[in-house]
Amino acid sequence: xxxxxxxxxxxMRIAVRVGGGALIGVLFFVVVVTMxxxxxGPDLALxxxxxxxxxxxxxxxxxxxxxxxxxxxxxxDGSLDLILxxxxxxxxxxxxxxxxxWLTTAVPLIIAAPLIGLLLDIEAPAQAGLVLTLLVxxxxxxxxxxxxxxxxxxxRRGGLLLAIIVLPxxxxxxxxxxxxxxxxxxxxxxxGTPFTALCALTxxxxxxxxxxxxxxxxLDIE
Amino acid sequence: MRLSAVDLACxxxxxxxxxxxxxxxxxxxAVAVTGRNGAGKSSLLRIVAGFLRPAAGRLWLEGxxxxxxxxxxxxxxxxxxxxxxxxxxxxxxxxWAAFFGNGxxxxxxxxxxxxxxxxAALPAAYLSAGQRRRLSIARLLAxxxxxxxxxxxxxxxxxxxxxxxxGLMQSHLAEGGLILAATHGPLGLNGxxxxxxxxxxxxxxxxxxxxAQSGAWQR
Numbered sequence: 001x002x003x004x005x006x007x008x009x010x011x012m013r014i015a016v017r018v019g020g021g022a023l024i025g026v027l028f029f030v031v032v033v034t035m036x037x038x039x040x041g042p043d044l045a046l047x048x049x050x051x052x053x054x055x056x057x058x059x060x061x062x063x064x065x066x067x068x069x070x071x072x073x074x075x076x077d078g079s080l081d082l083i084l085x086x087x088x089x090x091x092x093x094x095x096x097x098x099x100x101x102w103l104t105t106a107v108p109l110i111i112a113a114p115l116i117g118l119l120l121d122i123e124a125p126a127q128a129g130l131v132l133t134l135l136v137x138x139x140x141x142x143x144x145x146x147x148x149x150x151x152x153x154x155x156r157r158g159g160l161l162l163a164i165i166v167l168p169x170x171x172x173x174x175x176x177x178x179x180x181x182x183x184x185x186x187x188x189x190x191x192g193t194p195f196t197a198l199c200a201l202t203x204x205x206x207x208x209x210x211x212x213x214x215x216x217x218x219l220d221i222e
Numbered sequence: 223m224r225l226s227a228v229d230l231a232c233x234x235x236x237x238x239x240x241x242x243x244x245x246x247x248x249x250x251x252a253v254a255v256t257g258r259n260g261a262g263k264s265s266l267l268r269i270v271a272g273f274l275r276p277a278a279g280r281l282w283l284e285g286x287x288x289x290x291x292x293x294x295x296x297x298x299x300x301x302x303x304x305x306x307x308x309x310x311x312x313x314x315x316x317x318w319a320a321f322f323g324n325g326x327x328x329x330x331x332x333x334x335x336x337x338x339x340x341x342a343a344l345p346a347a348y349l350s351a352g353q354r355r356r357l358s359i360a361r362l363l364a365x366x367x368x369x370x371x372x373x374x375x376x377x378x379x380x381x382x383x384x385x386x387x388x389g390l391m392q393s394h395l396a397e398g399g400l401i402l403a404a405t406h407g408p409l410g411l412n413g414x415x416x417x418x419x420x421x422x423x424x425x426x427x428x429x430x431x432x433x434a435q436s437g438a439w440q441r
Contacts, residue, residue, distance in 0.1 A: 006320035010309070017308040078302025081273060085293045086321055221273050 021066030129184025143209030
């Protein structure tokens, strides 16, 4: 098993065991989306119109939930020091950790999205598009989030700081994600244009995230 | 293999912790870093491990792998044990063996030789502080690296554990390893040099310090 596979497997194992954060994200997502119709009222047209935005907002916040532990737990128990003495580049280790985080928090959420979308009167063909936007867009949220997680790693209650650092950076992802999803649900706007922009944002964050996070972690260690 | 440092200085939080530290370690040699609390023992080890940048001085390794940094050829055993409570004892060790690994996994053997063989399948959350320390010592055995940087390695171990650690260090030295260990108590090693960081004390002590350092330097 290579060093990076080892990191991926370890992080996924920790996430699904007792005290891990795997289910917290998807539960939060389901709760927020479920509460929306109660808050907005039984206006199906309105729900349909704001449905994609609600789903995307809930997904964004849910993927931030467990993110503050991404490096903090490794920092507290000394694992981060040892990771730095490994021969695998820190950037790739961070990417492996981010992939593990995405697999354990975002994927369950993407699976839950079509079911929970029914509550917002999103129909089957539109749901496929919505799931596609989440599938493409959530990696960007995770990889942008690694930057915030790395900056906030040494702080005791870094969770809120993390949200403040990360949320502004995720605004473009949110805009194009919701635009693409809306195009599928409501309308006349073409799906392709915002969806392509969303793909581009994700690809850029896959490259920038690990490098920025590694630079922040190296500073934190000192 | 030879690890040398000349005129190392460390500054933490705007305060000079130590300056002018020289040492040299050759294969099969151990140096015990001593000093009062706050003298910079841990900082010295963290500088060698590459976590901190020295404020001044030079640190180099002769005869090692030129492709790798000193840290990549060293095991660092710090105050924290890097043990994940939700993983079992063997899973914790397997992870580090795979992460550091060159494929050579002697994980079961390493667990046995630190005396945790009977509880390999136990979640690490149930381990005592001493057992966690034994588990991190097992990491040094599971993957071979020539330099051991040990920060108070015996602090949570019982008498039997200390004897075992001394034995493991002795055999690491016999295989041509290098050990730099911060310690308050005796390491239990024959012929370990002492490197004292208490330089700011009175002049009578300073003479001793110099002797200890030059002793380490000449080897």
